Amino acid sequence: MPSVSFASDTRTGQKVDNGGDKSTSRNGGQLDGNTSDSESGRICRNGGGDRANVSPQLRVPTAMPSLARGFSLVPERLGKRGSYKKQGNKGMFGCEAAMQLLAYLAALLTLPFSLFMCLKVIAQYERAVVFRLGRLVSEIPKGPGLVFVLPCLDNVKTIDLRTFTFNVPTQEVLTKDSVTVAVDAVVYYRIFDPVMSVVNVEDANRSTRLLAQTTLRNVLGTVDLYQLLTAREQIAHLMQDCLDTATETWGVKVERVDIKDVRLPIQLQRAMAAEAEAAREAKAKVIAAEGEQRASVALKAAAMEIGECPIALQLRYLQTLSSISDEKNSTIIFPLPIDLLSLFHQKFSGNEGSSSSRMDSSHSCSSQDENKRTTGPPPPPPREAQQQRPPTPRQYIAPQKLESAEEDLI
Template identity: 55%
Template structure:
């Protein structure tokens, strides 16, 4: 009788596990026979085949294993070591890290019939490896094309003023549309950014001229308001000085003092006429 060793018991246990798993997957009698032959091939060439059957999946990766064309266990494997049977099993690695997709400049016709070129950035990641492999041929290419068409479609419904002023709101609406479109592919869009908006040179000059005219108008309004305030202040000062002639003389003397302090010049101080009249009247009375 053949001697039963620990290695034989281990191989038998693995065989039973594979048979139960394959029956649960419903691969049929022919599939069970193929899997059994594949497993026997591994046992016969065990020291060599073990290195080709064991695959290492990194922390940020998942492996979608196909056994006779069916996804094994309907879920991705990893991270860590997984066992792949030769001839019956194949696998596809899926990277779960964040992907940054640059959208090249797209020519957009805005709602108010202005042609503009807009580019952007879309950040997304795969949250379901099985959906990314089974539901779409090339998940990255499909996401890129959908992002391009969504960007053009959403920006085409906005005016130029809304496009220039509301980039953040537009980016959020694009992100929501992309999430609903790529959910069945196992994609989650994390962020959408509109990088640059380029408009024709003639439109730039017209907008610059309009902005300059608006600035000049505001400057004229501010200057007119200042002149009005100054005139009001002078009017009130003249009313105060008219009520007090002595105050006018004091203001006159203060102005002469200020001029003498700033410039080294000779100032002719005129003698008030009213003082001459008063002195003449006194001489006549004497």
Template identity: 55%
Template sequence: MDAQRETPKKNTTEHLLADRREGIGVCGWVLVSLSFCLVLITFPISIWACIKVIREYERAVVFLLGHILSKKAKGPGLILILPCTDKFIKVDLRTVTCKIPPQEILTKDAVTAQVGGVLYYRMYSAVSAVANIADVHSATFLWAQTTLRNVLSTQSLAQLLAAREEMAHSIQVILDSATEHWGIKVARVEIKDVRIPVAMQRAMAAKAEAAQRARAKVVAAEGEMSASKALKQASMVLTESPAGLHLHYLQMLTTLAAENNSTIVFPLPINMLEGLGRKNRGG
């Protein structure tokens, strides 16, 4: 039983030594061996300095004498760090929200505007984020600013106001392809606000008001035309049927009597008025 317990322990130690010995040369192997011996001699005090806890959303890139250990990140869980030979860098894999301040751009139709946005990205490769660039967050932020200006400056003001989603997707594709070797995945880009000069706002408001007035005039003209056609049709009907005019008088009288009026108008038949007029002329 003791032999079986010692064998896995021996194999594990040999695996760690082989893992750390890769690419570090003879001198590096000697230093790693001395570090192991130092840990064993000062055990269990040294164990608290050698064991590090990596959270679920973190990864640790461990450097052994300047070389990335196993060419991949460690974690989550417990990792072993040897004193004097190992150095580790923690990387947060959670999504980062980056606010892009308003950028002053000149649109395709020579209009000056200020456009801001929001960038969402995360690290998918901790080793690339640490080994390929010095400050991945600052580089991503500056590249997002530059791309935002370059893409929006090729659009007109009307496109800038109407096609935000399409332009945001184009910016996302450009950023994602550029930051791929940094271990960055761009999840989403949003164009937050578009600010134009006050004079341009007034001009656009005046243009919109003039267009609204023109539409109102067209609607009024169409309404008057419809009313004229209805009156013409009604007059033609009354001309063909004189009794309809008397019925219309009676209906108006009924409507006036239903209200609280002190005066009631009694319409006289037109024929009676015509007869009175003839008698006056004859007299």
């Protein structure tokens, strides 16, 4: 007996029959092997009513459905909008059709007064989502301009398509490096699909605001304090991507997110200020030391150049004198020639040599005295030598010479 293969598209709920007499599928392609053919289509009939084994082949869509045409990513609504006509009851045996007919007749009979109730004005920045007896009338929102509605049957939801702005309340966030900071932000968003914003979520604006608060805390909890202070723009882009992905099924587009303020504890602010000041002082000292080193190298090279040329030294001397004389001070400068200074230098060096020789001689004399002190006085000569020594003649001074010497002294 030939086998029957079954495939179902999970996005549209279309029925596909490959070789069998009858095959049906429920919405979403859900299959149950224990149900009848009216429920799942797993049982096929061939002639005498024999049952055949079925090998289902489910085709999962490789790409996410497009959101621009009103698809919903909610699993319970994974299908086209407007498919309510194929599901559920058929309007309670024509009651809906009868009510619509009566509404049209009432509008015609009460003309022109009924126009004030049947016509709605939709602004350029608004769109109208119309529900008739609780069901969506059209997948495409109506407006701008005049929109015809049936009184007592149609319910109109007006959606504003302009950009909304709100401030995220200040959030106490614990960063990745365990620092508590207070952060607030600004979020800009708009509704790009009015039907999805009404069908898929109760209040798109309130839901977006609450989601922004939780997303801010979650994103900032994955970064440290340094990244939070230096990479605000990247964190804002990351938060925008997270919000945009989460609100896409609501028909909301997050256009921009800005981190407005980051407040740190006072103790942490003082510590960071002290650290920054110390870093600046260290950098200034390093720069000053490098400048002094370069200046010393240049000064050394200039001194070597001036030392090789005496004329350059004299010019430098005169330049220094002129710079000093320009200043208003009471200092008197006596310019001296370089040659005279060199003579003084030579003389000073000679005096240093003589003083050094004197110091050497005094040092030798002191050494002799020390030797005398250690060895004691020399022994007296023997008596025989004293007796043989001739007597010393006494010098005779005339009285006239003595008088002249006394006059000289006086």
